[in-house]
Amino acid sequence: MTPEELEQISEDERATQGQFQHRVNVCVAAGCVSCQSQNVKEALDKEIVSRGWEKKCQSKGVGCMGLCAEGPLVSTGAGTLYQHVTPADAGEILDALDAQPVTRLVCRTDVPFFQRQKKIVLENSGIVDPERIEDYVGSAGYGALIRVLTEMTPSEVVQEVVKSGLRGRGGAGYPTGLKWSTVAKAVGSQKYVICNADEGDPGAFMDRSVLESDPHRVLEGMLIGAYAVGASEGYIYVRAEYPLAIKRLRTAIRQAERIGLLGTSICGTRFNFRIDIRLGAGAFVCGEETALIASVEGKRGTPRPRPPYPAQAGLFGEPTLINNVETYANVPAIIRNGGDWYAQIGTEKSKGTKVFALAGRVMNTGLVEVPMGITLREIVFEIGGGIPDGRRFKAVQTGGPSGGCLPAEYLDMPVDYESLAKAGSIMGSGGMIVMDETSCMVDVAKYFMDFCMTESCGKCVPCRVGTYQMNELLAKITARTAGAQDVAMLEELCDLLRNTSLCGLGQSAPNPVLSTLRYFGDEYKAHVDEKRCPAGVCGVSEEAP
Amino acid sequence: MITDFSKPTAPSLDKRWRLVDATMRRLGNQSRGLIEALHTVQETFGYLDEEALRYVAISLRVPLSRAYGVATFYHFFTLKPAGEHTCVVCMGTACYIKGAPQLLSAVQHDLEVKPGETTPDGKVSLLTARCLGSCGLAPAVVYDHEVAGKVTTQGLRERLGKWTRHDS
Numbered sequence: 001m002t003p004e005e006l007e008q009i010s011e012d013e014r015a016t017q018g019q020f021q022h023r024v025n026v027c028v029a030a031g032c033v034s035c036q037s038q039n040v041k042e043a044l045d046k047e048i049v050s051r052g053w054e055k056k057c058q059s060k061g062v063g064c065m066g067l068c069a070e071g072p073l074v075s076t077g078a079g080t081l082y083q084h085v086t087p088a089d090a091g092e093i094l095d096a097l098d099a100q101p102v103t104r105l106v107c108r109t110d111v112p113f114f115q116r117q118k119k120i121v122l123e124n125s126g127i128v129d130p131e132r133i134e135d136y137v138g139s140a141g142y143g144a145l146i147r148v149l150t151e152m153t154p155s156e157v158v159q160e161v162v163k164s165g166l167r168g169r170g171g172a173g174y175p176t177g178l179k180w181s182t183v184a185k186a187v188g189s190q191k192y193v194i195c196n197a198d199e200g201d202p203g204a205f206m207d208r209s210v211l212e213s214d215p216h217r218v219l220e221g222m223l224i225g226a227y228a229v230g231a232s233e234g235y236i237y238v239r240a241e242y243p244l245a246i247k248r249l250r251t252a253i254r255q256a257e258r259i260g261l262l263g264t265s266i267c268g269t270r271f272n273f274r275i276d277i278r279l280g281a282g283a284f285v286c287g288e289e290t291a292l293i294a295s296v297e298g299k300r301g302t303p304r305p306r307p308p309y310p311a312q313a314g315l316f317g318e319p320t321l322i323n324n325v326e327t328y329a330n331v332p333a334i335i336r337n338g339g340d341w342y343a344q345i346g347t348e349k350s351k352g353t354k355v356f357a358l359a360g361r362v363m364n365t366g367l368v369e370v371p372m373g374i375t376l377r378e379i380v381f382e383i384g385g386g387i388p389d390g391r392r393f394k395a396v397q398t399g400g401p402s403g404g405c406l407p408a409e410y411l412d413m414p415v416d417y418e419s420l421a422k423a424g425s426i427m428g429s430g431g432m433i434v435m436d437e438t439s440c441m442v443d444v445a446k447y448f449m450d451f452c453m454t455e456s457c458g459k460c461v462p463c464r465v466g467t468y469q470m471n472e473l474l475a476k477i478t479a480r481t482a483g484a485q486d487v488a489m490l491e492e493l494c495d496l497l498r499n500t501s502l503c504g505l506g507q508s509a510p511n512p513v514l515s516t517l518r519y520f521g522d523e524y525k526a527h528v529d530e531k532r533c534p535a536g537v538c539g540v541s542e543e544a545p
Numbered sequence: 546m547i548t549d550f551s552k553p554t555a556p557s558l559d560k561r562w563r564l565v566d567a568t569m570r571r572l573g574n575q576s577r578g579l580i581e582a583l584h585t586v587q588e589t590f591g592y593l594d595e596e597a598l599r600y601v602a603i604s605l606r607v608p609l610s611r612a613y614g615v616a617t618f619y620h621f622f623t624l625k626p627a628g629e630h631t632c633v634v635c636m637g638t639a640c641y642i643k644g645a646p647q648l649l650s651a652v653q654h655d656l657e658v659k660p661g662e663t664t665p666d667g668k669v670s671l672l673t674a675r676c677l678g679s680c681g682l683a684p685a686v687v688y689d690h691e692v693a694g695k696v697t698t699q700g701l702r703e704r705l706g707k708w709t710r711h712d713s
Contacts, residue, residue, distance in 0.1 A: 031681045034692035068681025203638035205678035240584065240621050242678060279584050281619030282675065298579035299611075300618040359639035359680035366681045397638065431680075433638045447641055451675070457618075 001260030002268055003146045006137060009259070013138030020058040022097045023077035026085075027126065028061035029212045030205070030244055031068030031366070036087075040072050043087035047094055057097065060135075063213020065126035066117070068366040070107060075126065083107035112382040113364045118345070120353050121329045122369045125213035130248050133255035136216040142261055144335035145223050149267045157228040158184055161331065163339030165351035170196055170287070170324035171399065171428045172504070173350070173417040179321065182311040183229040186319035191231035193222050193273075194315065194322040196292055197238040197245070200284035201400030202451065204431030206355040207325040209367050211238065211245035214329070215252035219262070219275065221328030224335060226273045229321050234275040235296050241282065249277055284401070284455035287429075288503045289314075289322045291457065302459045303503035324429065326355055346372030350416035350427075360397075360433040363388050370415070377411040380434055391436040395519070399428025401448045401455075402508035404515025405441060424515040426508070440537035441520040442527055446474035448512035452505065463506030466497045470513065477524065478538040480531040487524060491517065553603045556596045561589040565597075569604055576607045579615055583622060592623045620675070628663040628670035630708045632701075633687035637676030640684040648684055649673065651698045655705060669708050 017023075026032075026041040044059045065073045070083035076097060082105040085093070089105060096102045109115075119125075128135040136142070148157055162177030183191065195218060199207040211218060222234050238246055253275055256262040264272045278296050285291045286301040293315050295301040314320025330352060334342045346352050350372040356379065359365045363385030370379060376396055380386070387393050395405040404425035406413075413419050417427050435444065453467040473490045476482040494510035494517075501507045517524060526534050533539065552574070555562035568585040572578030582605065586597045593616050602612035616622045634640075634649045649660070652671055656664050663670040679685040682694025688704055 030679060030692070031694075034679055034682060034685070034694050068679075071682075199678065200675065202636070202641075202676035203680050204676070205680050208678040241674065241676075279581065280621075281580060281584065282621035283619050284675065295580065296577075298575075298577040298581070298615070300615055357680055359683060360642045365639070365683070400638070431638065433642060433680075435642055439642055444642075447638070455675075 001266070003150060006142060006146060006259075009134055010137045010140075013134045017058065017138065020056065020077075022057040024057060024059045024093065024097075025062040025075045025126065026059065027063070027065050027071060027073040028130075029064035029125075029209055030242075031064065032071035032073055033244065035071040037072035037085075039087045040074065040085050040090065043090035044074075044093070047090040051094065053094070057094065060129045061131070062127060063125040063130050064122070064209045064367055066122070066366045066368060067107065067113065067364060069364065073107070076101075079109070081107040081109050111385075113368070113385065116374075116378065116383050117369050118353050118371045119369050120333045120345075121210060121217075121326055121355055122213070122367070123333070124217060125209065125367075128214065130213055130215055131251055133216060133252065133259065136214070140336065141216055141332075142220055144332040145220050145261065146267060148224050148227055148335055149269050149271060154184060154228045154230060157224060157335070160335060160339040161228070164334045164342035165339075165346075166327065166330055166334060166342065167350065167417065168324060169326035169330070169354070169429065171402065171426060173427055176323065176327055179311060179323070180225065180228050182309075183231075183319050183321040186312050188319040190233065190316075190318050191229055192315045192318060192320040193226045193229065193231045193234040194292065194296065194320055195222055195234070195236040195325060195328055196287065196289070196322060197236055197242075197325045198280040198286045198292060199239060199242075199325075199429060200287045200455075201402075201429050201431050203357065203359055203397070203400060203433045204429050205357045206367060206430045208242050208245050209357075210325050210329050210355070211242070212248055215245075215248045216256065217329045217332060218249075218325055219252055219256055221331035222275060223261070223266075223273055224331050225321055225323065225328065227271055229319075231321060232272045232274070234273060235278050235315070236275060237278045237280055237286070237292055237296055239282070240279040246277065246279065253277070283457070284451070285457045285503070285505050288505060291503065292322070293320065300457070302457045303505075305502060326430070347414060347416045349418055354415070354427070354430060356430045356432045358384050358432050358434070361387055361391065361436040361438070362434040372416050373414045375412050375414055376406065379415065379432065380411065384434065387434070387436050391438065393434070394437050394439060395435045395441065397425075397433040397435065397444070397512075398431065399426035399511070400431050401451045402426055402504065402511055403428045404511045405435070405444060405519065406515070407519040409519075424518055425511065438535060438537070440478075440533050440535035441516045441523050442474065442478055442533075443535075443537045445513045445516045446471065446478055449474050449509070452509040456505065456509075460502035460506065462497050462500040463502065463509065466493050466501075466506070467509055469493060470497070470510070474513070477527050478533070480527050480533070480538065482528050484528060487517075487528060550606065553600060556600050562600075564589050565601070566604075569601070574605060576605050579605055579607060579612060580619075583612070583616055587622060592626045594624070625663075628667050630668060630689055631670045631672060631687070632705065633672045633674050633677075634660075635674045635677045635679065635683070635685040635687070637674070637678075637680060637683070639680035640676075643683040645684045648686065648696060648698060648701055651701060652705065655702065656709070664709070669705065
């Protein structure tokens with residue numbers, strides 16, 4: 001594969017697509033697939049054939065269009081978006097291509113949900129067919145890789161990423177450029193690149209969506225990373241719970257190998273790189289980098305103390321670059337448009353955009369990509385469309401089990417790494433769960449503590465025993481049998497876990513408790529002193545319906 | 546000292562063992578392939594029994610304790626066969642907020658099983674998931690590998706009714 005050959009593929013693809021007068025795109029990402037969007041696509045294909053429109057109208061499956069709650073979604077070349085499409089609507093949609101859109105199915109796109117987003121990571125989602133490399137190449141895909149291989153030295157690539165100010169999107173926000181340069185400088189006979197796609201946070205589905213909608217983008221990011229640090233082998237560690245993402249990744253790797261973008265002497269250079277998939281098996285702790293590495297090595301996923309950091313001694317003891325899916329997905333755009341371009345977006349310390357999985361008690365649930373620094377209010381009330389059923393906003397939870405619940409007073413806070421940390425939560429991988437007055441915050445804290453307790457790997461005592469004890473205390477509070485000393489003990493344990501646990505799981509496990517104690521202390525009080533649950537949640541679900 | 550090692554023969558003539566062998570071979574029959582091998586066993590046989598664990602452990606030259614350790618560490622692996630149908634209730638945060646606990650208690654009440662158990666007649670297994678990533682469609686339930694979104698207690702009961710009615 002030479003740069004010219006790739007350009008040829010790109011031109012051919014654009015020419016082929018340009019021949020069609022009309023285009024109908026059906027979302028085939030997980031959200032819409034679970035609303036049977038495959039049947040919609042089949043119905044459209046059948047209808048196109050029966051009309052003899054094969055040369056006139058192209059129908060293709062594309063990635064996530066964002067508004068998962070209104071699926072199955074179908075978009076047309078003219079920019080019309082249809083929601084809740086059923087196979088029976090196929091004929092009507094095709095009829096409307098030459099006329100006015102089908103009013104009954106139209107989903108308005110002039111609303112904040114679509115207008116307020118800024119798409120970098122998701123720029124191809126909903127546009128390219130995730131199962132065809134040609135479509136990705138036709139949308140300037142792998143252009144950044146070619147540029148890197150033919151025009152840039154590895155250190156120039158690292159410099160560009162440093163300049164962009166990109167920070168790790170897995171949650172902790174470590175500067176990506178710094179990580180890359182550490183691995184690039186590390187000495188080792190063999191270096192590895194790992195993509196962390198073990199999206200374990202309950203309530204987060206950004207990585208899944210990126211992998212299902214635009215897998216080649218992640219491969220391209222990994223290839224660029226491998227070139228920059230001098231690695232020749234890569235692994236994608238993906239959850240076994242995401243079968244569709246795994247299937248599309250496998251297809252994407254095969255396609256890239258076939259046209260010589262993975263393998264030996266890529267683009268006629270001395271750069272070799274191959275990627276293999278490793279399946280996670282349902283362990284939240286494997287999101288922690290040293291635990292993930294242990295799991296890739298075929299062992300139990302338990303973390304180990306750092307240093308040495310994986311950048312020095314990671315997979316099989318060699319220098320390893322490990323980044324999250326979304327981090328890699330940002331890289332091709334940074335190379336294409338330059339680090340300075342990327343650094344213009346966002347806030348002073350948090351650059352670029354962030355993808356959030358908006359869910360819970362909010363009108364528009366789905367996937368959104370917004371510039372850093374946007375306020376929570378804009379996300380929840382403008383993009384999210386507010387709270388349904390006329391209820392009142394109570395809290396927004398970010399960062400999953402390691403994050404916290406933020407009350408209404410913080411709605412005008414900008415969303416960036418520092419502000420969220422200061423408010424007692426974290427950016428996390430991007431799950432954002434909205435809660436209204438029907439949620440009891442003590443119950444939510446208990447939910448997360450139960451999660452951390454089950455997911456604790458058991459290696460270090462503070463986490464293994466502490467999460468259990470905290471869960472027991474929270475159970476006592478929700479059962480309304482606790483006294484003031486129990487709350488004091490809970491606070492003491494929070495401090496203990498945070499300061500003495502081995503890895504991020506235990507250190508951050510108290511966050512949901514601490515943040516709810518801080519902002520919703522009156523709810524704890526009501527449970528302890530008045531023996532009642534203000535939201536009416538505790539003690540209800542245990543009774544048989 | 547390096548001792549001679551010959552790969553053990555498969556526990557039975559079942560052709561599915563060839564798939565397991567292929568996975569182990571692809572990863573060089575080394576211990577690093579343990580998790581992948583167990584994934585293949587579970588995919589083809591549905592669960593991991595002692596025989597399979599022994600076979601994989603010996604083939605990859607790891608102690609049985611390590612194979613068992615890995616199999617029990619990860620939630621995805623199951624050591625028991627599943628029922629004829631499986632019903633997985635997602636307990637992710639979004640589903641939890643939108644009423645997954647009520648769905649779960651409805652199933653527990655109707656079928657008289659706890660999460661992780663199978664009804665005595667082997668018809669239905671009830672499982673819970675940490676998060677399916679279908680949060681936009683919360684609450685979500687997986688009926689026999691098919692994800693259903695915005696599930697109501699009534700819808701869930703109808704579906705379970707279809708599975709458990711013996712006259713159908």
